[in-house]
Amino acid sequence: MDYLYSYLILAEIYVLLGLSTNLLVGVVGIFSVSQAAVFGVGAYIVGDCLLSGTLSFLPALALAAVACVLLNVLISLPSLRVSGDYFVVTSFGIQLLATATFTNWTWGTGGANGMPGVPPPDLFGASIESTRGILALTTMAMTLGCLAFWLILRAPFGRKLRAIREDELAVAAAGKGVLGAKVSAAAMAGAFAGVAGGLYATYLSFIDPSSFDLDASILLLTMVVVGGARTLWGSILGPFLLLALPQALTLLAIPTTYAATSRQLLYGGLLIAFALFRPQGLLGERL
Amino acid sequence: MLALQLLVNGIVTGSALGVVAVSFALIYATTRVFHVAHAGVYTLGGYLAWSLMRHGVPAIAALLVAMAGCVVLGSLIQILLYARLERRGAAQLVVLIASLGALAVIQNLIAAIYSPDILNFSAAWAGQVVALPGGLRLTGAQIATVVLDFAAFGATLVFAHRTLLGKRIRAVASNPFLAEITRLEPRRVHVYVMAIASALVCLPGVLGPLDYGLQPYGGVTPLLTATIAMIAGGIGSLAGAFGLAVAIVVLQNLALLVMPGEWSIGVTFAIFVVFMLFRPRGLFAGK
Numbered sequence: 165m166d167y168l169y170s171y172l173i174l175a176e177i178y179v180l181l182g183l184s185t186n187l188l189v190g191v192v193g194i195f196s197v198s199q200a201a202v203f204g205v206g207a208y209i210v211g212d213c214l215l216s217g218t219l220s221f222l223p224a225l226a227l228a229a230v231a232c233v234l235l236n237v238l239i240s241l242p243s244l245r246v247s248g249d250y251f252v253v254t255s256f257g258i259q260l261l262a263t264a265t266f267t268n269w270t271w272g273t274g275g276a277n278g279m280p281g282v283p284p285p286d287l288f289g290a291s292i293e294s295t296r297g298i299l300a301l302t303t304m305a306m307t308l309g310c311l312a313f314w315l316i317l318r319a320p321f322g323r324k325l326r327a328i329r330e331d332e333l334a335v336a337a338a339g340k341g342v343l344g345a346k347v348s349a350a351a352m353a354g355a356f357a358g359v360a361g362g363l364y365a366t367y368l369s370f371i372d373p374s375s376f377d378l379d380a381s382i383l384l385l386t387m388v389v390v391g392g393a394r395t396l397w398g399s400i401l402g403p404f405l406l407l408a409l410p411q412a413l414t415l416l417a418i419p420t421t422y423a424a425t426s427r428q429l430l431y432g433g434l435l436i437a438f439a440l441f442r443p444q445g446l447l448g449e450r451l
Numbered sequence: 452m453l454a455l456q457l458l459v460n461g462i463v464t465g466s467a468l469g470v471v472a473v474s475f476a477l478i479y480a481t482t483r484v485f486h487v488a489h490a491g492v493y494t495l496g497g498y499l500a501w502s503l504m505r506h507g508v509p510a511i512a513a514l515l516v517a518m519a520g521c522v523v524l525g526s527l528i529q530i531l532l533y534a535r536l537e538r539r540g541a542a543q544l545v546v547l548i549a550s551l552g553a554l555a556v557i558q559n560l561i562a563a564i565y566s567p568d569i570l571n572f573s574a575a576w577a578g579q580v581v582a583l584p585g586g587l588r589l590t591g592a593q594i595a596t597v598v599l600d601f602a603a604f605g606a607t608l609v610f611a612h613r614t615l616l617g618k619r620i621r622a623v624a625s626n627p628f629l630a631e632i633t634r635l636e637p638r639r640v641h642v643y644v645m646a647i648a649s650a651l652v653c654l655p656g657v658l659g660p661l662d663y664g665l666q667p668y669g670g671v672t673p674l675l676t677a678t679i680a681m682i683a684g685g686i687g688s689l690a691g692a693f694g695l696a697v698a699i700v701v702l703q704n705l706a707l708l709v710m711p712g713e714w715s716i717g718v719t720f721a722i723f724v725v726f727m728l729f730r731p732r733g734l735f736a737g738k
Contacts (some may be wrong), residue, residue: 189544193542193544194544195544195547195548197551248543248544249479249485249543250682250727250731252485252487252547252678253675253678253679253682253723254723254727256671256675257675257679257716257719257720257723258720260671260672260675260716260720261716261717261720264713264714264716264717267713268711268713268714378668378671382551382555385548385551389548421567422562422563422567424567425559425562425563425567426559426563428555428558428559429555429556429559429560429563431552431555432551432552432553432554432555432556432558432559433552433556434552435548435549435551435552435555436532436549436552436553436556437552438548439536439541439545439546439548439549439552440532440535440536440549443541443542443545451542451544451545451548
């Protein structure tokens with residue numbers, strides 16, 4: 165039962181990350197392999213605040229969200245001005261830089277040894293220690309996130325984002341701001357990733373750089389590609405499916421030293437297969 | 452004295468990355484694919500040469516066989532992946548995702564076959580230290596690197612400007628549509644370019660690890676530096692890509708005087724941001 169709960173909690177956190185990546189990759193249409201870095205910044209900020217006791221859970225989560233919004237806007241702003249391929253370089257660069265920072269900035273992140281003992285989340289003074297309580301919290305966060313995503317895509321603003329993907333020039337010619345819309349979408353993606361990071365740090369109570377590296381970013385991208393771009397159901401299906409897959413792999417009795425390798429191999433294979441044969445993913449629209 | 456040694460080390464490593472940048476620039480200018488999986492081809496070269504040399508194959512023969520292996524891999528990626536996606540009219544984003552998938556597959560297959568950990572790759576001649584005037588010390592591997600990489604760069608320039616195939620490649624790069632109707636067969640040229648660039652990138656892929664050891668995921672950082680050099684040098688300028696790669700690595704090495712090596716990725720990325728903000732076209736861009 166505990167095992168099922170832990171799967172659900174992690175999957176729900178990854179749904180938030182899937183929404184975040186989907187906003188960038190599916191909606192704005194930029195290739196991103198740095199969402200795990202933003203996720204990590206959120207996790208470390210909440211971890212630091214709670215460990216030092218300067219802020220309680222909700223304000224810390226808000227701080228993480230704001231920081232990640234700023235970070236994501238800062239990352240995407242210069243690249244939105246130039247060719248899309250340049251964003252690939254930015255994205256890889258940010259991810260490698262973030263990993264270097266998480267690993268080497270021992271004072272703020274605990275370095276390669278990680279940050280142990282992050283206290284459990286608390287709401288209005290009451291600490292949530294039971295797995296069930298945390299599951300309720302992540303379910304609430306996921307529902308809010310999904311609702312926000314659904315509303316955004318339905319609103320006139322969402323239609324504008326779709327239109328930009330279809331024909332950017334036409335939108336600009338119709339007098340609508342293109343850059344502003346893209347930056348807003350990137351900002352929302354940052355907020356989702358920041359909140360997910362905070363939930364992740366408080367649930368696991370231990371974080372280390374390996375959860376926020378390039379491989380983690382590739383996993384997030386795979387979730388969006390497999391689930392499907394630009395739809396709510398795609399963003400929910402992807403994380404639930406891909407977090408269940410490693411469990412299926414354990415049935416194959418692969419030695420533990422090769423567990424991570426075989427998982428990444430599978431994700432790579434999925435990326436190629438979906439790009440070739442089903443670019444719209446299982447429940448999404450065409451990328 | 453330390454500064455001089457760092458400067459020389461920078462030129463040595465820079466010439467290796469220069470060849471990576473030139474090979475990437477050839478592919479990008481001709482096929483318009485941001486070939487992220489090139490990092491995997493680079494890594495494969497080193498591992499192939501390592502296995503051969505461990506079984507007593509002489510270094511030159513091992514290098515040539517490794518090059519052949521890289522040519523096969525690069526051409527297969529072009530034929531099985533990029534050409535198919537192009538025929539289906541896939542969006543640039545989908546091609547990038549497929550390329551990232553290919554990178555993940557190559558890296559993790561290498562990790563599964565050899566080992567996910569760093570492998571020591573050495574040869575007697577490569578470790579020999581030669582003392583030069585001025586207190587400079589270079590290893591055999593470093594001397595081979597600087598000589599062979601500068602030679603490879605020169606040969607590529609001569610090839611691109613003096614040979615029929617080189618001119619054909621440049622014609623396809625400068626105007627794919629015109630190349631199509633004048634029967635230059637762009638699709639076939641794309642395969643040739645991938646083959647040539649894969650052979651080229653194998654050279655630093657084998658020589659670099661003689662200095663630093665082999666790592667399945669070790670191709671990403673060199674490729675990132677190389678792409679930054681290509682963008683800073685100006686898309687379409689091979690000499691620009693090579694020159695900027697040397698300049699960036701020299702700067703990285705000189706930065707070691709004031710800060711520890713873990714942060715050198717930060718230096719590279721800072722250079723990229725400066726170019727993004729002030730001269731996104733690069734220094735020596737063509738039209």
